[in-house]
Amino acid sequence: MAMSLDSDQELRLVLIGKTGNGKSTLGNILLGRQLFPTGRSIASTTLKLVTESGNVQGKRLKVFDTPDVSNMDLSEDEAQREVAAWKTMTSPDAHATLLAVRCDVRYTREEHQIFLLLKKLWGGNSLCKRLVCPELQSVLKDAGRRYVVFNNNASEEEKTERVLQLLQVVENMSKFLDEDPVR
Ligand SMILES: Nc1nc2c(ncn2[C@@H]2O[C@H](COP(=O)(O)OP(=O)(O)OP(=O)(O)O)[C@@H](O)[C@H]2O)c(=O)[nH]1
Numbered sequence: 001m002a003m004s005l006d007s008d009q010e011l012r013l014v015l016i017g018k019t020g021n022g023k024s025t026l027g028n029i030l031l032g033r034q035l036f037p038t039g040r041s042i043a044s045t046t047l048k049l050v051t052e053s054g055n056v057q058g059k060r061l062k063v064f065d066t067p068d069v070s071n072m073d074l075s076e077d078e079a080q081r082e083v084a085a086w087k088t089m090t091s092p093d094a095h096a097t098l099l100a101v102r103c104d105v106r107y108t109r110e111e112h113q114i115f116l117l118l119k120k121l122w123g124g125n126s127l128c129k130r131l132v133c134p135e136l137q138s139v140l141k142d143a144g145r146r147y148v149v150f151n152n153n154a155s156e157e158e159k160t161e162r163v164l165q166l167l168q169v170v171e172n173m174s175k176f177l178d179e180d181p182v183r
């Protein structure tokens, strides 16, 4: 069924990316409340998939905040099982995958490996089909050149502006991707 953001249907977003890149902070901004714990330690703050919901700009929004599986001392088999569990938990209709990438530091080969591992564990093409991410050539190509730059420390007005911009990106993407959920 084609998704319309104008309907009462819930919009479902999955946050992915390297530990410390601001996934949980972005989730809190999207939902307008401090729901996901955030932190600055070497160890990941988010250790399992956490789901929070809210009403945003008149839409019901559900955000899935994921841990960085490459920073959790998991074997590849364990990481595979972890990501398989996310796919079940986010089933059936995640409308977009948001890859959190920092703009103030270089996007390194090491960080790209984290994305490639997740892409492999997720399987098939489905992770990238609905990917929205920042300015990285090869990743951007996977993401169909969709990105939104968030400054999570910006004013409330600017953050609201960015949330609207993101919802618009997802809406435009969804017009082309009906009948085709994230997996
Ligand atoms: N300067 C700056 N700091 C940010 C921004 N977004 C998040 N942070 C900070 O970066 C730190 C990590 O943010 P989190 O949201 O916990 O990052 P995460 O990706 O969820 O990390 P894990 O759960 O450990 O994987 C926090 O101290 C945030 O306040 C941003 O846009 N700019």
Ligand SMILES: [Mg+2]
Residues within 6 Å of the ligand: 023, 024, 025, 037, 038, 045, 046, 065
């Ligand atoms: Mg987190």
